Amino acid sequence: MRAGFPDFRLGNVLATSFTGTLSERHGDAVERIPAPHRLVDWLTVSGLAVASCTTAQLDRARELRESIHAAATAAALQEALPASAVQVINDFSARGRAAAVLTPEGERRWQLGAASCVEDALGVIAADAISVIAGERDGKLALCASPTCRAAFFDTSRSRTRKWCDMNTCGNRQKKARFHANQRRNSGSADAQAASWA
Numbered sequence: 001m002r003a004g005f006p007d008f009r010l011g012n013v014l015a016t017s018f019t020g021t022l023s024e025r026h027g028d029a030v031e032r033i034p035a036p037h038r039l040v041d042w043l044t045v046s047g048l049a050v051a052s053c054t055t056a057q058l059d060r061a062r063e064l065r066e067s068i069h070a071a072a073t074a075a076a077l078q079e080a081l082p083a084s085a086v087q088v089i090n091d092f093s094a095r096g097r098a099a100a101v102l103t104p105e106g107e108r109r110w111q112l113g114a115a116s117c118v119e120d121a122l123g124v125i126a127a128d129a130i131s132v133i134a135g136e137r138d139g140k141l142a143l144c145a146s147p148t149c150r151a152a153f154f155d156t157s158r159s160r161t162r163k164w165c166d167m168n169t170c171g172n173r174q175k176k177a178r179f180h181a182n183q184r185r186n187s188g189s190a191d192a193q194a195a196s197w198a
Contacts, residue, residue, distance in 0.1 A: 008032055008042055009166055013154040015129035016141075017046065019069040020151055020165065022062075027148030033058065039118065048112060048121035057118040064092050064122050068129040072152035075133045076141040089126045089133075096123010146170040 009032070011017040021032040021042060033039045036053035039061055043050055053061075067088035071081050097120045101111045110124045131137055132154055139156040144165035151165040164170040 008045060009169065010045065011153065011166070012156070013128070013132060014046060014125055015068050015132050016072060016151070016153050016165075018042075018125050019065055019072065020153075021065060022069075023151065023169075024148050025069075026150050033061070043118070043121045047109060048124055050112070050118050050121055053118050060092075061118065061122055063088060064126060068125070069152060071129065071133050072141050073143060073150075076143050076152055081133070089129055092119075092122050092126035093130055094123075096120045096126065098124045098127075144170050 009017070009020045009023060011020065023030045023032065033042055036055055036058045039053045039058050040050060067082075067085035070085040071089060074081050074085075098110045098112050101109050103109055112120050112124070132139075132141065137154070139154050140160050141152055142155045142160075142162060144151045144153060145163040146165075149165060149170050151170075153162070153165040155162040
């Protein structure tokens with residue numbers, strides 16, 4: 001990864017990992033693809049390598065990202081999907097050119113053609129979003145319990161009760177906050193008890 005940029009938060013689901021390129025949406029937002037070359041980097045680590053990206057393609061990628069986030073959030077809340085978001089996702093899916101291929105390990109992967117462009121990679125992401133939002137996969141969409149994050153994520157835990165989009169970031173932050181609050185509360189209780197004994 002290129003120095004000077006925030007790390008990517010990669011998950012197991014392509015579509016929700018893509019929405020994670022903008023994190024802390026309800027706090028101090030962190031844009032993880034601030035420039036076209038960062039979208040190229042993200043696509044590469046996600047198995048959708050393309051040679052280049054223009055500013056206009058980055059703008060379209062962000063439009064798809066926000067549409068997926070809006071639709072996934074509505075699905076997680078069991079609300080009606082926003083029509084405009086559905087249209088954007090469908091348009092990107094229809095325009096992309098990629099093929100599903102089977103690996104020797106028996107896994108399904110997407111393969112872009114030799115002359116693939118950003119739009120083809122975005123088509124794969126849109127198709128993945130359709131699969132997740134339509135409920136075709138084993139799991140459920142949920143929203144991160146962090147009040148500053150609220151990212152949509154795909155919960156494949158056995159009990160389907162996962163609370164955080166990423167345990168290493170949002171989950172740890174919340175655990176630390178609870179720990180420090182308990183420390184302050186316990187310290188306050190100890191000070192009050194000591195004062196009563198004096």
